[in-house]
Amino acid sequence: MRAVRLHEHGDADVLQVDEIDRPEPAANELVVEVAAAGVNPVDTYFRDGSYEPVDVPFTPGVDVSGVVTAVGDAVDGFAEGDRVYGTGIGNGGFQGSYAEYATIPTDRVVHLPDGTDLTEAGGAGVVAVTAWRALIDHAGLEPAEYCLIHGGSGGVGHTAVQIGAAVNARVITTAAEEYHDALADYGAETVLDYGRDDLADAVLAASDGGVDAVLDHRLDDYLQFDADVAATGARVVGIGENSPDPGFTNDGAARSKDVSYQFMSMFNTPDLRVPLRGVAHLMNTGALSIDVARTYDLEEAADAQRAVMDESFLGKLVIEP
Numbered sequence: 001m002r003a004v005r006l007h008e009h010g011d012a013d014v015l016q017v018d019e020i021d022r023p024e025p026a027a028n029e030l031v032v033e034v035a036a037a038g039v040n041p042v043d044t045y046f047r048d049g050s051y052e053p054v055d056v057p058f059t060p061g062v063d064v065s066g067v068v069t070a071v072g073d074a075v076d077g078f079a080e081g082d083r084v085y086g087t088g089i090g091n092g093g094f095q096g097s098y099a100e101y102a103t104i105p106t107d108r109v110v111h112l113p114d115g116t117d118l119t120e121a122g123g124a125g126v127v128a129v130t131a132w133r134a135l136i137d138h139a140g141l142e143p144a145e146y147c148l149i150h151g152g153s154g155g156v157g158h159t160a161v162q163i164g165a166a167v168n169a170r171v172i173t174t175a176a177e178e179y180h181d182a183l184a185d186y187g188a189e190t191v192l193d194y195g196r197d198d199l200a201d202a203v204l205a206a207s208d209g210g211v212d213a214v215l216d217h218r219l220d221d222y223l224q225f226d227a228d229v230a231a232t233g234a235r236v237v238g239i240g241e242n243s244p245d246p247g248f249t250n251d252g253a254a255r256s257k258d259v260s261y262q263f264m265s266m267f268n269t270p271d272l273r274v275p276l277r278g279v280a281h282l283m284n285t286g287a288l289s290i291d292v293a294r295t296y297d298l299e300e301a302a303d304a305q306r307a308v309m310d311e312s313f314l315g316k317l318v319i320e321p
């Protein structure tokens, strides 16, 4: 089969397509004929070695959708021909999904309802599970609460907007102007340009004086901002930053409003099948779409990884082997 592999850590140019043997499943694994593999920032961290150095040669790709072609000896509940999707985040040991066939343990994969699109599902794993964990599990978002989602056009952002809308929260999100109409269609009540000088005032005006929950993927930019726009008792969930030293200039703003900060990594999810099933249900009922901005073939994996870090798009980039 064809698989994208890196033989040394480095920039995107280290990715090449190799002809290798089709994988065999371990006892608790499925082999999946890959329909689609989401391209995530974390794939680039595995590639460049900044996240967690991996043994090479290594195939990137943690998100997968497709059809089961083989099941391990100890597998229960899956059979050849099943349509599945999942996320092997935290791996290093499985056959990655930038390939014609991937392996995934059964605790990281679920069945896909018949009407659910395989290409969308291949891009759903990391981003939608992260949004679900942040808003449902950590923020405990409730109907009619104000929820601020920074960067609503991103992979995580556009799923978070829809999950927030699905629980009938009042979603405020930020994005470049060109994505405002689409994000309103996805259920955002207010969409604001993240570049505007009066962003805090605009968020306060849109939320009757303060938001109840925040999803923040750029803590170095917004840690203080989140406290400034928080309502009393707000919950802020932090999932990322661009520089490693986010800090407050006035932590009193957070203290005076009893703001809770929860930092999370989706690979700590106790049982990934729970949010994966929740996301599958929302996709099946039409409450959640994965907006596939661009698709790439295996030979274009380097372009896809450059684009996910450097280019602007709405939704997800997906590799279709």
Ligand SMILES: NC(=O)c1ccc[n+]([C@@H]2O[C@H](COP(=O)([O-])OP(=O)(O)OC[C@H]3O[C@@H](n4cnc5c(N)ncnc54)[C@H](OP(=O)(O)O)[C@@H]3O)[C@@H](O)[C@H]2O)c1
Pocket (backbone or CB within 6 Å): 040, 041, 042, 126, 127, 130, 150, 151, 152, 153, 154, 155, 156, 157, 174, 175, 176, 194, 217, 218, 221, 238, 239, 240, 241, 264, 265, 266, 267, 308, 309, 311, 312, 313, 315
């Ligand atoms: N902790 C976890 O478990 C976890 C899980 C998933 C992802 N993450 C992290 O979360 C981040 C987002 O991931 P992703 O897959 O959603 O990436 P993505 O698809 O590249 O989205 C990033 C978004 O940030 C927006 N953005 C750029 N500058 C901004 C600003 N100043 N204010 C607000 N938004 C801004 C971008 O908009 P433009 O297109 O307009 O530039 C884009 O929509 C990454 O750092 C990733 O590593 C963490």
